[in-house]
Amino acid sequence: MSAAPRLCFHCGEPVSRTDTLHVHVDGRDAPVCCVGCKAVAELILTSGLADYYQFRTTHGPPANPARAEQYDTYDRPSTQARLTAPEARGLVVNLLVEGVRCSACSWLIGERLQQATGVVSAYVNPATAHAQVVFDPTLTSLGDILRLVSALGYRPHVLSGIDTAEVASRERRRALTRLAVAGFGTAQVMMISAALYIGAAQGMEPTIREYLRIISLIIAAPTLAYSGQSFFVGAVNGIRNKHVGMDVPVSLAIVLAFLASTWNTLRHSGPIYFDSIAMFVFLLLISRFVEMTARQRACSTTEALLKLMPATALKVDGVTTVRVPVDELAVGDRIRVPLGESFPADGTILTGSTLVDESLLTGEPLPVSRQEGDRVIAGALNCEAPVDVCVQRIGATTTLAAIVTLLEHAQTTRPRIARLADLAATRFVAAVLLAAVLVAVGWFLVDPARAFEATLAVLVATCPCALSLATPVVITAAANRFAQAGMLLTSADALEALAHADTIVFDKTGTLTEGRPAIDQVVTWGISKQRALEIAASLERHSSHPYAQAFSGLHAVPAEAIRVTRGQGIEGVIGRQTFRLGTSNFSTGKPAAHPEAHPGVFLGCDGRQLAHITFKDPIRSNARRIVGELRRLGLRAIIASGDHQDTVDQVAHQLAITHRHGRLLPEDKLALVRDLQASGAHVLAVGDGVNDAPILKAASVSVALGSGAALAQASADLVTVRHDLDTLPQAIRISREARRIIRQNLIWATAYNLCVLPVAAAGVMPPWVAAIGMSLSSLLVVINAMRLSRSPAPARSERRTARGLGTGTPAPC
Amino acid sequence: MLILLLLIPLGLGLAALALWAFFWAVDDGQFDDLESPAWSVLSDEPKIRPARRVQ
Numbered sequence: 002m003s004a005a006p007r008l009c010f011h012c013g014e015p016v017s018r019t020d021t022l023h024v025h026v027d028g029r030d031a032p033v034c035c036v037g038c039k040a041v042a043e044l045i046l047t048s049g050l051a052d053y054y055q056f057r058t059t060h061g062p063p064a065n066p067a068r069a070e071q072y073d074t075y076d077r078p079s080t081q082a083r084l085t086a087p088e089a090r091g092l093v094v095n096l097l098v099e100g101v102r103c104s105a106c107s108w109l110i111g112e113r114l115q116q117a118t119g120v121v122s123a124y125v126n127p128a129t130a131h132a133q134v135v136f137d138p139t140l141t142s143l144g145d146i147l148r149l150v151s152a153l154g155y156r157p158h159v160l161s162g163i164d165t166a167e168v169a170s171r172e173r174r175r176a177l178t179r180l181a182v183a184g185f186g187t188a189q190v191m192m193i194s195a196a197l198y199i200g201a202a203q204g205m206e207p208t209i210r211e212y213l214r215i216i217s218l219i220i221a222a223p224t225l226a227y228s229g230q231s232f233f234v235g236a237v238n239g240i241r242n243k244h245v246g247m248d249v250p251v252s253l254a255i256v257l258a259f260l261a262s263t264w265n266t267l268r269h270s271g272p273i274y275f276d277s278i279a280m281f282v283f284l285l286l287i288s289r290f291v292e293m294t295a296r297q298r299a300c301s302t303t304e305a306l307l308k309l310m311p312a313t314a315l316k317v318d319g320v321t322t323v324r325v326p327v328d329e330l331a332v333g334d335r336i337r338v339p340l341g342e343s344f345p346a347d348g349t350i351l352t353g354s355t356l357v358d359e360s361l362l363t364g365e366p367l368p369v370s371r372q373e374g375d376r377v378i379a380g381a382l383n384c385e386a387p388v389d390v391c392v393q394r395i396g397a398t399t400t401l402a403a404i405v406t407l408l409e410h411a412q413t414t415r416p417r418i419a420r421l422a423d424l425a426a427t428r429f430v431a432a433v434l435l436a437a438v439l440v441a442v443g444w445f446l447v448d449p450a451r452a453f454e455a456t457l458a459v460l461v462a463t464c465p466c467a468l469s470l471a472t473p474v475v476i477t478a479a480a481n482r483f484a485q486a487g488m489l490l491t492s493a494d495a496l497e498a499l500a501h502a503d504t505i506v507f508d509k510t511g512t513l514t515e516g517r518p519a520i521d522q523v524v525t526w527g528i529s530k531q532r533a534l535e536i537a538a539s540l541e542r543h544s545s546h547p548y549a550q551a552f553s554g555l556h557a558v559p560a561e562a563i564r565v566t567r568g569q570g571i572e573g574v575i576g577r578q579t580f581r582l583g584t585s586n587f588s589t590g591k592p593a594a595h596p597e598a599h600p601g602v603f604l605g606c607d608g609r610q611l612a613h614i615t616f617k618d619p620i621r622s623n624a625r626r627i628v629g630e631l632r633r634l635g636l637r638a639i640i641a642s643g644d645h646q647d648t649v650d651q652v653a654h655q656l657a658i659t660h661r662h663g664r665l666l667p668e669d670k671l672a673l674v675r676d677l678q679a680s681g682a683h684v685l686a687v688g689d690g691v692n693d694a695p696i697l698k699a700a701s702v703s704v705a706l707g708s709g710a711a712l713a714q715a716s717a718d719l720v721t722v723r724h725d726l727d728t729l730p731q732a733i734r735i736s737r738e739a740r741r742i743i744r745q746n747l748i749w750a751t752a753y754n755l756c757v758l759p760v761a762a763a764g765v766m767p768p769w770v771a772a773i774g775m776s777l778s779s780l781l782v783v784i785n786a787m788r789l790s791r792s793p794a795p796a797r798s799e800r801r802t803a804r805g806l807g808t809g810t811p812a813p814c
Numbered sequence: 815m816l817i818l819l820l821l822i823p824l825g826l827g828l829a830a831l832a833l834w835a836f837f838w839a840v841d842d843g844q845f846d847d848l849e850s851p852a853w854s855v856l857s858d859e860p861k862i863r864p865a866r867r868v869q
Contacts, residue, residue, distance in 0.1 A: 126846070126847045127847070170843075170846055173845075173846070174840050174841065174845070174846075177840050177845055178836070178837055178840055181833065181836050181837075181840075182833065185829055185832070185833050188829075189825075189826065189829055193822075206815060209815050209818060212818065212819065212822075213818075213822075216822055216826075219826075220826065
């Protein structure tokens with residue numbers, strides 16, 4: 002077994018033990034890691050969707066622990082009516098599907114849904130993870146649809162209200178049409194310009210020449226008016242807000258050149274610059290489009306998840322319940338939260354006990370048990386049984402709202418690097434404008450006839466086009482490389498920050514550890530450990546409790562007469578003996594004690610305790626190597642966790658990390674990051690839960706590991722598709738390579754601009770040469786950036802390590 | 815060279831037609847998702863038209 006770890010056929014997690022779970026595929030038995038994955042894989046194979054396994058580019062999500070009953074509430078006609086919209090062919094529902102990782106995922110979900118009776122159409126967008134399903138309510142129900150998606154291992158969330166993706170899609174469509182118009186217009190004008198240039202050299206009939214010039218004007222006018230809109234609007238806004246961005250000289254150059262060319266066309270003499278400005282607009286729009294795509298990908302998930310808060314709540318009024326809008330709830334109200342719904346407010350449980358999924362808010366991947374008197378927080382999902390809750394905090398005072406506020410605060414105070422880049426661009430633009438004015442005035446005094454042409458040449462030639470492309474193209478190329486390695490870049494300035502990072506802050510939960518329980522210690526009294534584990538595994542096989550996962554790989558025997566006591570334990574008959582597994586008191590048949598004193602579970606028989614099993618969250622197998630590798634890359638590792646100090650110390654000790662902090666609240670983590678930054682550190686934060694979201698935002702740069710809560714992903718700069726630490730050192734290497742190329746590009750672009758400025762100012766450069774010079778310098782910058790997407794990462798890093806470069810300290814910044 | 819008086823407007827007309835077709839395609843949602851349609855060819859049975867985004 003030690004040779005190569007066997008990986009689960011479905012989800013790709015290592016199959017830890019020699020177990021009996023297999024699925025039959027292509028005439029052989031493939032191992033799977035748990036009962037859930039086995040069920041999902043068998044469902045996919047028997048539905049005739051085996052192609053999924055052939056074409057997927059990453060492993061599927063591990064089986065969804067949510068049980069089918071969780072979606073029962075969605076079967077009710079009232080809930081269904083609230084969450085769907087009528088359409089010609091049935092009802093439409095918009096879903097956000099957690100766990101969609103590649104196109105094969107979206108294909109699988111779409112196909113599976115379309116096989117079902119009553120589903121009219123199903124469409125899943127792999128880029129946004131949004132799904133739109135149209136179904137016939139007389140043949141199926143919303144609950145059935147959610148159960149279908151859930152059975153495949155994904156977590157569907159129903160989006161109520163308007164789809165925010167719609168707004169983003171409209172923006173994208175407009176950007177695309179602007180780009181297309183600019184491209185078409187440029188091609189047409191350039192074709193005619195070529196004729197004019199050749200005509201100027203070889204002789205051309207004046208009528209034809211005038212005709213071609215008028216045609217140029219006719220094409221250029223609508224092209225610039227339509228495609229140049231965003232620049233003009235930006236320039237006007239910039240001037241109004243006294244913040245001069247790149248839009249100002251760009252608009253100025255476009256408008257000046259256009260007016261002069263039009264004037265020259267109408268008076269039948271003098272140069273025209275329609276080709277130069279059309280090309281100019283086209284090139285600029287390309288880089289803006291790339292930027293927009295990256296930004297949209299970053300926002301969509303956050304917005305969607307914040308909408309997951311329920312819009313209504315069930316208020317208990319005497320003996321009946323009424324559904325009221327959440328806004329009408331008051332502190333002290335008694336509300337009932339059905340199975341499968343989110344808590345609408347913070348409160349205390351009055352009656353009932355349940356398991357609560359708080360993963361969105363705390364990053365804790367396992368549902369936690371909550372009993373009478375326990376606190377519950379708004380936004381958490383009720384996974385096991387309906388409970389009555391006394392409302393304590395509503396609306397803006399809830400924990401969720403507080404986290405969102407923290408997030409927003411961190412967002413507004415973060416972008417130091419972004420502000421610096423802005424400042425540099427503004428200064429450069431101001432310098433260009435100043436130079437243009439000086440040249441205009443200078444030429445006006447010397448030779449007014451040539452003043453305009455020289456000024457225009459300065460504006461076009463020194464347009465910070467190569468300079469403005471220098472960074473975005475490298476970021477795009479790097480984003481491609483990241484994508485190949487299974488990472489998504491969501492923020493443009495993350496790359497620079499990632500390369501600068503010298504301190505790495507880990508949130509322990511789920512990042513350095515596996516994030517699921519494993520058996521730690523087994524203490525037995527008068528029974529062998531093996532026998533105790535076998536009995537426990539046989540009982541837990543019938544349980545949905547999170548701890549049951551720890552036993553999934555163990556040998557089990559049939560158990561009968563299973564009875565589950567919620568929050569206490571499970572009992573069953575094995576070989577004519579009744580065994581009880583659960584809390585200390587439950588195992589010996591005594592009444593339940595509250596709170597429970599001992600961690601882990603006890604196994605008992607006939608009122609006698611036989612074994613005590615404790616659980617731990619084991620460290621990821623590669624964590625030690627990765628931390629070492631990061632250290633060699635010059636990063637200082639710090640653990641900042643909300644867990645017990647003991648747990649943190651233990652993990653830190655195993656990974657040889659000296660800087661560690663336990664029992665931190667989100668505010669404390671934020672303060673820690675701020676302190677580090679104040680002392681001059683460039684902080685890279687690694688996390689996976691929403692309570693990290695503020696620190697992910699506050700840190701100079703942040704990475705979210707794939708299986709974490711989607712909200713954290715959206716607030717991070719870099720998201721890994723697989724929950725794999727291996728990507729961290731690779732990301733650092735790619736970013737440092739990218740930084741090197743960005744620097745080369747910036748040096749080249751600046752050098753070009755400095756050289757070309759005196760030539761253009763001297764008036765010896767016609768604007769068309771300036772435009773070509775500008776384009777060539779941009780092209781060079783782009784080609785240099787493409788080197789990044791061509792060179793494969795592993796080969797490069799190996800080569801550098803072999804030379805001893807990879808092991809040294811990072812290059813001085 | 816008088817033929818240019820006819821050919822250039824003709825060329826521009828064709829370009830405008832292509833641009834119109836592109837606008838139509840964009841508004842139809844054909845550029846919203848550039849990935850999953852490629853996977854639809856993998857399904858064996860003939861399918862009902864893929865779902866159009868409902869506005």
